[in-house]
Amino acid sequence: MTSGEVVVRSAEPGDEGAIADTLARAFDRDDETVLVHRLKNTGAVVASLVAEVSGVVVGHALVSRVAASIDGRRVEVTALSAVCVRPTHRRRGIGTRLVEVAIGRATEAGAEAVVVFGEAGFHSRFGFSRGRARVFAPGRPGDALQALEIVPGALSGESGTVDFPRADD
Numbered sequence: 744m745t746s747g748e749v750v751v752r753s754a755e756p757g758d759e760g761a762i763a764d765t766l767a768r769a770f771d772r773d774d775e776t777v778l779v780h781r782l783k784n785t786g787a788v789v790a791s792l793v794a795e796v797s798g799v800v801v802g803h804a805l806v807s808r809v810a811a812s813i814d815g816r817r818v819e820v821t822a823l824s825a826v827c828v829r830p831t832h833r834r835r836g837i838g839t840r841l842v843e844v845a846i847g848r849a850t851e852a853g854a855e856a857v858v859v860f861g862e863a864g865f866h867s868r869f870g871f872s873r874g875r876a877r878v879f880a881p882g883r884p885g886d887a888l889q890a891l892e893i894v895p896g897a898l899s900g901e902s903g904t905v906d907f908p909r910a911d912d
């Protein structure tokens with residue numbers, strides 16, 4: 744494990760290879776890589792973040808706008824995707840830093856809520872919950888959509904939809 748200061752910053756041109764390598768090492772399947780490409784191609788990206796230690800990219804997170812509405816009302820929602828840290832650098836707070844900065848970027852971009860899939864045990868530490876996402880009733884068995892309200896009550900309502908892109912769509 745490398746010791747050194749962790750810097751979380753916006754990805755820059757030239758980081759593509761290091762991000763791809765980080766995704767490949769962090770996830771068992773290439774779904775997240777496919778998803779990252781898909782999201783970047785939509786032009787909805789709010790922030791592509793990298794975590795760097797001693798000048799080496801060891802983590803990544805993507806924040807993007809997604810279309811969402813509740814009871815016919817449009818809601819400003821951002822999705823957090825492909826949060827990952829290289830296995831060699833886990834359990835030292837880098838994932839936490841990435842999620843905290845990602846939530847901050849979403850807030851700055853005017854998001855009323857943030858949604859995320861996967862690793863409920865990790866994301867619940869930041870206030871994400873499946874209960875908060877229930878209004879979106881994703882309707883796919885096994886889905887684990889979680890949500891965090893930035894604006895209290897933003898996800899209140901009877902029924903909503905969120906267009907969270909998936910690698911297998």
Ligand SMILES: CC(C)(COP(=O)(O)OP(=O)(O)OC[C@H]1O[C@@H](n2cnc3c(N)ncnc32)[C@H](O)[C@@H]1OP(=O)(O)O)[C@@H](O)C(=O)NCCC(=O)NCCS
Nearest residue numbers: 769825826827828833834835836837838839861862864865
């Ligand atoms: C999830 C992930 C990003 C966490 O990165 P990390 O840098 O190890 O996270 P941190 O060091 O900030 O961990 C913070 C805490 O969360 C806990 N944690 C990490 N992964 C967890 C998980 N999958 N479930 C529950 N808790 C988890 C850690 O134990 C740590 O707790 P502690 O402070 O009590 O020791 C990393 O394990 C990873 O890349 N996993 C594979 C990709 C993935 O599944 N991403 C999430 C879905 S998008």
